[in-house]
Amino acid sequence: MTTRPRNPRSRHWFDAQDLPGFVHRSTLTPTGLHRRDFGGRPVIGIVSTWSDINPCNLNLRYLAKEVRQGVQEGGGIAFELPAMSLSENLIKPTSFLFRNLLAMEAEEMIRGYPLDGVVLLGGCDKTIPGLLMGAASANVPTIVVTSGPSIPRDTPQGVQGTGTTVWRFVDNLRSGAAGSDDFVRFEDEIMTTAGHCSEMGTASSVAAVCEALGVALLGSTMIPAPDGRRAQVARQAGRRIVEAAGQNGMRPSDILTKAAFDNAITTLCALGGSTNVILHLLALAGRVGVDLTLDRFDAIARQTPLIGDIQPSGVHLTSRLYSAGGIPTVLRRLGDLIDRGCNTIEGVELGDLLGGDRTEDTDVVRPLDRPIKPGPGLAVLRGSLAPCGAVLKASAADGALFSHRGPAYVFESVQEISDRIDDPALAITPNTVLVLRGVGPVGAMMPEWGMLPIPKYLMEQGIRDMVRVSDARMSGTAYGTAVLHAAPEAAIGGPLALVETGDIIELNVDERRLDLLVEEDEMARRRAAWMPSSQRFTRGYRALYGRHVLQADRGCDFDFLVGLDDDTMPEGLFRGWVGGW
Structure with a gap:
């Protein structure tokens, strides 16, 4: 395991016996700290998305106290920093819009304050990705502690x-x-109870891949939210981050390597995890300079069987997964598909933490030679309808539709679907391909509208799945043959914008193809006639989002946030004139 010595960042604020040092130390005396409390002790930030409008995160206030206790036991100084809380079901128009805002907030808080390490407390779908993206860019030692699944x-x-x-x-x-x-x-x-969804939805999937990435304590994320062992993990994280914030602590740039991302993708596929995690991993990789593309997801998915029997791709819930040994059992069962030489925030390589297989439960987590499905759990599709890629959660879809050709029925908005989907006059049949467009990252901030409803009259006939195509996302807890994240999106003139009702769409999952079967001359005519929508936000964060968000195949991060900056701060910013003195 490679490390490089460095001095704590906080020394710039607190060590010097001069006017800036005096101001920084004396500012904190109302908290009970004294000048003698500094002197090189690691300063730890507890960045928490607790909010009582976000039930997924209701237990984070309690967990923050346990982290603080652990930091104190480890000899550090702890400060809690509240961050924007994104309640998946309540915040509109979609929580995904605010992931990047949370990431920016986390990065600037970590950069701007005298923090030598951080513990990230989150749980709901976008809170951990946003916090982790920000911490990765700030690049100080980081541990993720999740709220845990509800019971x-x-x-x-x-x-x-x-x-x-x-x-x-x-x-x-x-x-x-x-x-x-x-x-x-x-x-x-x-x-x-408090806690995030107890299926392998987005929150559970993100939590699982944090263990595979090496940024969460191994075995920590599937502990149910109300379980006392989650408090033990929080306290352990507090102690560990103090150690990690020392001279040789591992930073995100040391941990989030290409091999670590491969481990994360393999874990995602083995569990039938959320397609939303594809976007989050692409964005996170961009933050640390790892060249990760959709093709890598597809390549790993082809060789990774579904071994976790967890909803929505399987039968059980995360409580059963935890009883079976949690994510460590999954990683052990994956054998040589996992790179055990990756660094972790625990200060040792992943293989040293895993050891050998220690559980007899082969029901919830199957051995590789007896999977629930041989794979692939995810499929990346390309073709004339999605030249930059689209994704399908194959493990939670009806395989009978994986080779399908049918006429499109195009909807321009979710309101149109709500108003018209059950009208028999539309003549939608089981063979129809339902299309929703204009709901990608620029068009509508990419809400979870990709699992288009099936007409009621078809449901009454027993139809439970149809091919659906959109530039939107889908809930990680959802299922069905929903082709998602079509890129480039319709709002910027992608091929989805040119589809007309009645056009033939062909899906071939084996060949990884998604094609619009329309002659090129006709497509050229439609391109020439296409006009972008004039409905755009013109002020504030939403205008910034529309101007700078990348497409789904690049994770929908902002173009100006890709890549690592030099994490040093000019000495003059610490030694310069302070406040009104």
Whole structure:
């Protein structure tokens, strides 16, 4: 494991016996600190997205206290820094819009304050990606502590998670298998404890890949949110970050290597994880200068079987996965598909932490030679309809549709779908390819609208899956043959903008193709006639987003945030005249 000596950043603020040093030290005396408390002790930031409007993160205030205790036990000084909280179900128009804003906030807080290391506390879908992107750019030693999955409710209908169960219930409502009384009961039952979704949705998937990347303590992320062992992890993280913030601590740039990203993608595929994680890993790789492309996801997916029997690609919930040994068991079972020589924030290589297989449970986490599905769990599609790529969560889709040719029916907005999808006059059949466009990163900040609803009259006939194509995302807890993230998106003139109802679309997953079967002369005519929408935000963060967001094949980060900067700060900024003195 390679390290390089360096001095703590905080010494620039606190060590010098001059006017700036006096101001920095004396500013903190109301917190109970004294000049004798400094003198080289690591200063740790606890960056938390706690908010009581975000139930996924409700336990983070408590976990922050445990982290602080661990920092103090390790000999460090802890400060809690609140960050923007992104409640997946409540913040509009979509939480994805604000991931980059949270990343910018985290980066600038970490850069601007005297922090030698940080513990990132988050849980809901975009909180950990945003925090981690910011910390990676600031490049100080970082540990991720997640809120943990909620504890699923045990009902007469079986154990219910909080994501996939919802989509299945919606299907039952639309098909007439559930009624209004069932709806009221379901609303009372579905949400349980603090913590994120207990399926392998986006939050659980991001948490899992943090262990595979080496930025979370191994075995920590699948502990249920209310479980006392999560407090133990938080305290351990506090102690560990003090060690990591010392002279030879590992920084994100030391950990987030090409091999680490390969481990993360392999873990994602083995668990049938969320397609949203593709966007987050692409963006994170861009922050640390790792050349990661969609083709790498497809190559790894081809060789990685689905071994985690977790919803929505499998049967169980994360509580069962944790009982089976959690992510360490998954990594061990993956054998040579995992690079054990990768650095971790724990100060040793991944292989030293994993050891040998120590669990007998082969139900939830299968051995490689007995997978739930041989793979691939993800498929990256290209063709005339998505020349820069589109993605399909193959592990949660109906394989019977993987070779499909049918006429498109085009919707211009989610409101149009809501108003018209159930109208029999549209003559939508099971063979129809449902298309939603204008909902990519520029068009609508890329909401989770990719799992287009199936017409009610088809649901009543027993149809449960259709081919759907969009430039939107899909919830990690959702399922179906939904082709997502089509790039370039319709709003900037991508081929999706030129599709007309009745055009033939061909999907061939084996060949990784997604094509619009329209003659080139006709496509040229349509391109010449196409006009971009005039509906654009003109002020504030949303205008910044529209001008600078990258396309889905590059993770939808901002173009000006790609790459690592020199993390040194000019000495004059510390020694210069201070405040009004």
